Amino acid sequence: MSTKSLRQSQLFTKTRREAPADEVAKNAQLLIRAGYIYKNMAGAYTFLPLGLRVIEKINTIIREEMDAIGGQEMVMPSLQDSALWEASDRWSDDNVDVWFKSELKAGGVVGFGWTHEEVITDLMRQYISSYKDLPKFPYQIQKKFRNEMRAKSGIMRTREFDMKDLYSFSATQEQHDAFYNACSDAYMKIFHRFGIGHMTYKTFASGGAFSKFSHEFQTLAEAGEDIVYVSEAKGVAVNEEVVKEADLSELGVTEGELEKRKSIEVGNIFSLGTKFSEALNLRFTDENGEEKPVIMGSYGIGPARSMGTIVDLLSDDKGIVWPESVAPFKVHLVGLNLDDASIRDWAEGIFDNLTDNGIEVLFDDRIEARAGEKFADSDLIGLPYRVVVSKKSKENGTFEVVTRATGEVRQLTETELYADFDNNPNT
């Protein structure tokens, strides 16, 4: 994404009137029609230039927040050696029903990674031997493969998708808890920066053998395939298992205060205890010379699922309404009357000036498209600000600026325009 601005005439994609008939999810319908994604097959999508820009903005936000709490980025392979997974008893298809596996021509079978606990635990044996090596927080944004019976909900549940997965390695429970809480806070920051924080709840879920609760981050949405029980007043959410099994009073709510809502799981954090470090023999020597298994945690966010959730929440009947933080460009500069060379030259100058001012601009410089078509495309693509450059704006010396989210219309002079966008660059 080294290009700051782009001319629409050069973009190889186009908007489409209709999404494919087999695409029922609203997020995918809008993203396909606007030219962000292409559906290759059930559960596998292409991220087109506009879509890749959104994903990269999402990834940048995730990276900034993970680095801020001590995360270190790396990237592990997809191909999986069965031996590691046999050690944790997760190789068999009886235990894990989402494996893709394939014959190796050199002999044997390989799996395609659907998560990476075993791989990272094996790898960290190289680098952890003493309490002085702890804590450590490696993460990756890497492709997972999951052999789902049904791919559904557009880009929400696919058979291959990038995931940000961070793994924590701690010497003590206190070290683990401190990072777990820091990561939980970082996740809420991330969802707020995505523009979906106000609808996203840190949700109590079952914890497994090593902690009473784990946590999901659930965004309330009609399109969700999950169910959560929420008290908006108390800011508490729990999942179905917790309603049934846990003592709600320790969470400060009663069952009667909880409302059943549909939701999308946009992230989760999990205390793994010593499950994987014991299975794969990842040990360290503590301050007293005693050998112990490392305490682990895992922390996931799906960038594409986040993108789908943003679209589901932030769209209207005309199209997508991107928040500035993840919009592929900040400004949609829509050129009219461009068959007139003097208007075209002048519009090109405005485009250059905006770009030189550090503003990311998509310039609809198409000469043949009609005004109505351009405005409909602009609403569908959904950039935060639409600025019209036309014969009229050249004559008047002012530009019509429409804020996509509110519909607010302003008339700004060229100076006001740069000042307005300069105050808040989205780079």
Next chain:
Amino acid sequence: MSTKSLRQSQLFTKTRREAPADEVAKNAQLLIRAGYIYKNMAGAYTFLPLGLRVIEKINTIIREEMDAIGGQEMVMPSLQDSALWEASDRWSDDNVDVWFKSELKAGGVVGFGWTHEEVITDLMRQYISSYKDLPKFPYQIQKKFRNEMRAKSGIMRTREFDMKDLYSFSATQEQHDAFYNACSDAYMKIFHRFGIGHMTYKTFASGGAFSKFSHEFQTLAEAGEDIVYVSEAKGVAVNEEVVKEADLSELGVTEGELEKRKSIEVGNIFSLGTKFSEALNLRFTDENGEEKPVIMGSYGIGPARSMGTIVDLLSDDKGIVWPESVAPFKVHLVGLNLDDASIRDWAEGIFDNLTDNGIEVLFDDRIEARAGEKFADSDLIGLPYRVVVSKKSKENGTFEVVTRATGEVRQLTETELYADFDNNPNT
């Protein structure tokens, strides 16, 4: 890679005295020992934080040069629908011997993409219908899977690897040729920016049905598994097929002028003609209303193979010698006498100042490691400049600066230090 600088004490990797016994390739041995990569299994490697930084610098150079000639980045999926590949007769294992395939739980078989001609041709049917839509140059940096009988040469030939693959779509042969030549020039720029341009030859190879020649970019290296025939004097290289089959006189050389050399294929460009557009029915209407198949080309570079080639060429018996363009950090700030708090505080200040001046710094802030160990690690890791901060440098008011590539030693004051690195920031 949002972090500009890093403290070595926080890095979760460490240097290793020995590479794994089964790792024979020099590039992988050095990269493993220095903590850039980890070997998960034959043909599958992890890129650790230092290694990922190198890959991202390589990718940034590739992106800049591809964008400069009109490339547009996107990313296609790995999972492959057999129907597309049956259309081009490349699904059968009899015709293609590197497929990984897997059963889909929902029924049927999927492949894992080893290249993407079929996928991009299918996709472009959505967006190309007229000569006005041409030419277009989509590209991706995306993971390929190849079921190689033998994974070898370290990170040079693996079973999964990222590839930059660009595909060109043209209306006329002239349009195609213009881009083919522009991309060839861009490739040489890329290899020069990687620091291996002086050893890399645009090499004539067989062209297939649609052009007399295709071109490989071959870097002369003893570790190479390819063979090229080179006239250094005339700046011409050809591969074995061309020596046997083509008329060398039209390339301006005789067989006697060509020297047989080992080499590494770091890139290739290929005219595909209408092979895929005919098989998958990608057509456009020309200026006269006539329907024609689109003329295609493909253009590949492997970032990890480039990284391995750089290491093979640019290393000595002490370790790696990164060129500034792809070094994970520009400066290795090596702290000595850090058990003295006054030295430590002062060294921290130098680290902060370098970072604030926009210099990417790896700070060896480890307190317990001995000086000899730190210098050996620094040579192995191979950053362009080593700067020592010690009791002696604090007292003298000068810093020892060693240039890794030349061994040149300079004594610079703090002011001279910032000025020296400021002149040439590597960001």
